[in-house]
Amino acid sequence: MILLLVLCLWGPSLLTARAVMDSTARKTVTLSSNEGHLFREEGVWNYSSILLREDLGLLILGAREVIFALDLANITDKRAMVKWQVTRDMQVKCSYKGKNLETECQNYIRILHKMSDGRMYVCGTNAFNPACDYMSYKDGKLTLENKQEDGKGKCPFDPFQRYASELVGDVLFSATSINFLGSEPVLMRSSTESIRTDFKSSWLNEPNFIGMEHIAEREQSPEGDDDKMYLFFSETAVEYDSYSKLEVSRVARVCENDMGGQRTLQRKWTSFVKARLDCPVPDSSLPFLIQDVFRFCPGKWDTCVFYAVFTPPSRTSPYSAVCAYSIEDIRLVFSEGKFKTPVPVETSFVKWVMYSGDLPFPRPGACINNDARQKGYSQSMDLPDKTLQFIKDRPLMDQAVQPISDLPLLVRKGAAFTRIVVASATALDGSSHSVMFIGTEKGSVLKAVNYDGETVIIEEVQLFNLSEPVKILRLSNSTGQLYAGSEVAAAQMPLSSCGHYKSCLDCVLARNPYCGWDLTAEYCTAVSSTRPDTPSDVVQSLREGNASRCPSIKNSTALNMTFHPGNTIKLLCQPGSNFAQVQWLKDQQPLVSSEDFQIKSDGLLILNASAETSGLYSCSSVESSKSQQYVIHNVAYELRLGSGRAGQWEDTSRLLPQVQKNQHIVVALQTVVVLLSLTLVALVLWNVYKGHFSFLPRCFSRGQEAEVGQDSVPLEASADKASGEGRNSNNNHNRRAEEKDCVT
Known part of the structure; x- marks a missing residue:
């Protein structure tokens, strides 16, 4: 029953969703290479x-x-x-x-x-x-x-329970549990006139609080409306008659100056309303749950957009998603949408259906505005009991809030998303772009931008160890820095960081709104630092990824390398990005993997080299952008058949450090083998000399009796063996005989 219900609710969205799945970051970089910093204190956690x-x-x-x-x-x-x-x-x-x-x-x-x-x-x-x-x-x-x-x-x-809080004019708004057991969740305003939610499952039902955002709607409001506090959370749904608990994501709203009711809802919110928050992900049978939210306001309050990250319940799917919601869409659901109402049925449980009756005035859940003031309602304590009783029993809206364009901005397989912040970046042409920084459970941050419906993950920066999730993200527009926290450390990284793009193609194909290639200075520069009078000297192409203005790159000088028949040779080459494919050429002819040539992710492995192995090898990165291919020449090698000692290298000062290191290791291993062999021979000779090997003739053992033929031993020697003196005499005689016999 629950599966059919969910499919009915989410089915149309799933069929029309066009979100990109399995999105890959173009670059994977470390915090240090991204000009970042890490802070930790010994013995301090969380x-x-x-x-x-x-x-x-x-x-x-x-x-x-x-x-x-x-x-x-x-x-x-x-x-x-x-x-x-x-x-x-x-x-x-x-x-x-x-x-x-x-x-x-x-x-x-x-x-x-x-x-x-x-x-x-x-x-x-x-x-x-x-x-x-x-x-x-x-x-x-x-x-x-x-x-x-x-x-x-x-x-x-x-300490491990989610919560939310916001300080507005020294008044704290908070959402957490009010008791030790965690069984009494509240949304509360702490002031001289404290206000909180009611302890009813229709208000908050086993919630997991995520975030809270203050919106100053009173500014420039033609209706004279109040400021609002928006709460984001997930909870067990009361509106679905399922046999097992179904969790859904929610957004709730209260008015900042709500004073509670006069008789009904005393010291309780009179404006608490909530609605389901949808983030439709293809191929998911259950709704995804919100994990974090960020308010992004490019202008006044009515331009605000809430960016949120979602993950599947109990890891039922390998995907995570990002959805964005406009403040206008949320406001319309609360101010004009239908309510749900509980209806008892014969099977002794309550069914929630859409309320189709007339609404009392003022509208339940609404803030005091100009229209209400004209009718004599100047504060929430003036509201009639009919309005208050309605919202006390029916705080849930019938309509769900849908994301912008009814689709996620990003759906990605892999490490679950944990946190999100959004910054604004101004491109070279003056256009503004929202750059998402998304934390993951594997300690990394994704930098992603949506260009006309296409989301591009510019790079993934590894901040912490793979087992340390990102627990908090904050950004500073004044310093242009992003700050993150985990269980073991705190990290800092710049929002732009253009220095790790080493070529024009690499810089432009990144489609990073912060960066552009300076043709005059020949380096990737921050667009914000470019001179306004010379924008034509900087190349940037965000929507198209067009790098045709980049100058052609000369082929790199080949590294000379000598080999000998039977050698195994490793030629190193890294692709320019995760989108690029490595292409190997031998004497200008393409190479494919075979028994003799194995193309690896980090280079070319040549097995059982022969005279035919000689030649010019070149490695290039081929990257496609908008159906156009760009080639970056990485490295070239000139292999020659050598005539000297096997494994000898020519012009070693020009070789890659890794190649030199591998050669030194081989020489060291050869030296160790020779030393061990000499030691073994010396031990064998010593044991032979001492006669420890009984299977050898005793003539090879000094100080022992030699078992030579009977005819070599004098007859009188055997007759005198009973006496010690005779034994010693005979032993001396026998040794002389043995030595003579061995010499013979």
């Missing part, structure tokens, strides 16, 4: 909360029981730190409640917000007893004021 203090030039980094102040330009420069540890007694009490003493009963810093007076509001899990404090930075020192407040409802108890 670098998962970040506050950018661009006014101070600092990155405030929260970890387990410690807070760092790092230089925003280079996070390896630690300016200050302060510890916020729990006492041993608190740890013991926490463990008595069934929590792990070492991993859970610590103080994990979860909330970092800047206040209007320049101080910071900090909250931590505090050994399953959440607390908040105020922190300041002055004279190069971080200081906690020790004015601790109760953090229940503001900060999670569980």
Whole structure:
């Protein structure tokens, strides 16, 4: 039943989806090659909360029981730190409640917000007893004021539970669990007039909070509307009559100045409404679940777009997706859409259907606007009970919010997406592009751009170890840097980083909006740093990837190499990108893999070389862009049949370092084999000399009796063997006889 229901809901989207599957990053680079920095402190873990203090030039980094102040330009420069540890007694009490003493009963810093007076509001899990404090930075020192407040409802108890928070005008909005067991989730505003959600499954049903974004809709609003807080989360759906739990993604909304109701919904939100959030992924039978969200506003509030990453429930699919939602589409669902209503049926469960009756005035879930004020409703406490009772029982919208163009921006197979941020980049022609930076569970960040419906993954930068997921992403437009946190470290990388493109073709085919090839200076430069009066000297082609303006590249000088018959030869060559294919030529003729030639990902392997192996070998990278092929010449080798010692190289100063290294290893191994052989021969001769080998004639053993023929031994010698004196005499005589016999 659940499968049929899901197919009915998502089927049309799946059939029309045209998202690119198995998207590959054009380049795979390391953090160091991308001009990045890594920060870690010995014995400190869980670098998962970040506050950018661009006014101070600092990155405030929260970890387990410690807070760092790092230089925003280079996070390896630690300016200050302060510890916020729990006492041993608190740890013991926490463990008595069934929590792990070492991993859970610590103080994990979860909330970092800047206040209007320049101080910071900090909250931590505090050994399953959440607390908040105020922190300041002055004279190069971080200081906690020790004015601790109760953090229940503001900060999670569980350090590994998802949460969301936002500080607006020194008023904290938070979404987390309000009790130790995590069974009472709330969306709460902490102020003198605290407001929260109702404890009803129709409001929040086992939610997993993801993110919270404030939208200042009151600015330039012709309706005189209020500012809004948008909450993104996933939860167990109440509207599907399935035998097993079905999780769906949601977006909810409340009005910033909601004061609750007069009688109904006292100190509860009167404006809480929620809707399903769809991200249709082809070939998926279950809805994908939201993992992170980022608000991107190129202009005023009505231009805002929410970018979100989605993954399948319980890894039922190997794909992850990115979907984008306009604020206008979400607003229309809440302000004009139909509601769902619960209807009891005979089988003793509740079925949710679309509400088709008349709506009370003012509209349930709406903020107080000019129209409501004209009718005498100046605040939420003036709303009639009919409106409040309706929204208390029916906070769920019937219509789902669909992504822009009804399709994901990106669908990719591989490491699951974890986090996302979006930056704006201005291209050479003045066009603006949204650049997505997507964190993965394998510690990397994807840089991706959508050009007219085509999403291009420019590169994948490996920030952390493959087993360390990206837990948080933040970007600074003032410094042009991206910051990331994981369990073991924090990382920093530039948004542009054009220096690792070494040729015009490589720079232009990357289709990186930050970069262009300077024809005069002959290097890949940041477009933002180009002179406005000389844009024609810089080549950039984002939508087409047209590199026809790039100058032709001269073939590289061939490296001379001498070989001998029977040698195995490795010629090194790396493709220019993950999109490129390596092409090998021998004397200008294409090479294919065979018994003698094996084309590897990093070079050409020549087996059992012979005289016919001699010749000129060249390696090129061939990359296609918009049905046009571009060839980059990588390296060339001149192989010659040698006449000297086997394995000898000519002109070694011009060889690749790896080739030289391999040759040195071979020589070293040969030397070791010779030394071992000589040692073995010496041991054999010594044992022969000592007579340890009994199967040899004793004439080869000195100091032992030789078993020579009876006719060589004097008769009187055998008669005197009974006496010691005779034995010694006879032994001397026998040795002389043995020596004579051996010489004979």
